[in-house]
Amino acid sequence: MPDVSKIWPVQVKPLDSVTPHPENFREHDIGAIAHSIELWGVWRPLVIQQSTNFVIVGCGEWKALAALHRSEAPMYFMDVDDRNARAILLADNWIPSRGRNMPEELLQLMQELREDADLFTGTGADDDDVEALERELEEADKPLKLDSRKMVRKRKVTCPECGHKFEIGGKT
Numbered sequence: 001m002p003d004v005s006k007i008w009p010v011q012v013k014p015l016d017s018v019t020p021h022p023e024n025f026r027e028h029d030i031g032a033i034a035h036s037i038e039l040w041g042v043w044r045p046l047v048i049q050q051s052t053n054f055v056i057v058g059c060g061e062w063k064a065l066a067a068l069h070r071s072e073a074p075m076y077f078m079d080v081d082d083r084n085a086r087a088i089l090l091a092d093n094w095i096p097s098r099g100r101n102m103p104e105e106l107l108q109l110m111q112e113l114r115e116d117a118d119l120f121t122g123t124g125a126d127d128d129d130v131e132a133l134e135r136e137l138e139e140a141d142k143p144l145k146l147d148s149r150k151m152v153r154k155r156k157v158t159c160p161e162c163g164h165k166f167e168i169g170g171k172t
Contacts, residue, residue: 008047008076008077008078009076010045010074010075010076011074011075011076011077012072012073012074012075013072013073013075014071014072015062015065015066015070015071015072015073016071017053018046018048018053018054018055018062018075019053019054019055019062020054020055020059020062020063021049021054021055021056021059021085021086021089022054023086023089024055024059024089024093025093026059026060026093028059028060028063028064029060029124030060030063030064030067032124033060033061033063033064033124034064034065034067034068035121035122035124036064036122036123036124037061037064037065037068037070038068038122039118039119039122040122042061042065042073042074044057044058044061045058045073045074045075045076046058046061046062046073046074046075046076047075047076047078047088047092048075048076048077048078049077049078049080049082049085050077050078050079050080051079051081051082052082052085054085056078056080056085056086056088056089056092057088057089057092061073100158100163103133103136103137103140104137106133107130107133107134107137110123110125110129110130110133111130113125114127114130139156140157
């Protein structure tokens, strides 16, 4: 087990001295990450497995930096074995995917940031995303209605307890 209390010093190293982990399963939006880096720089260091020089956190940032022809990146090197490195790789990508957005709060933030177009484009979101979220919230507020043929409009709902998404409605 790695020493979780250890503080790994951040170092600026050549980008080509490390490589993304070959088992990285995440497909990244490299264009959005690159645009964000152009606006704000790299706000978290890449995490490197010291023994292999594999990137175990920040593979998307590594690819975006390479696409931008950057030669260096902030990194820290963890002294972990292959098994722990693979677990960190999985945790970094899997845990965030298990969360969910809170639509009302997300829409409010997107609408506020959309007022500054340059800033908003750095988030990876665009007007289509805002409009789709607005439609989704409008649909969620509409009650189901029966018509004369006992048809119910289908709509997607999310269970507030577990976050499971399912479709209700249809022929009765």
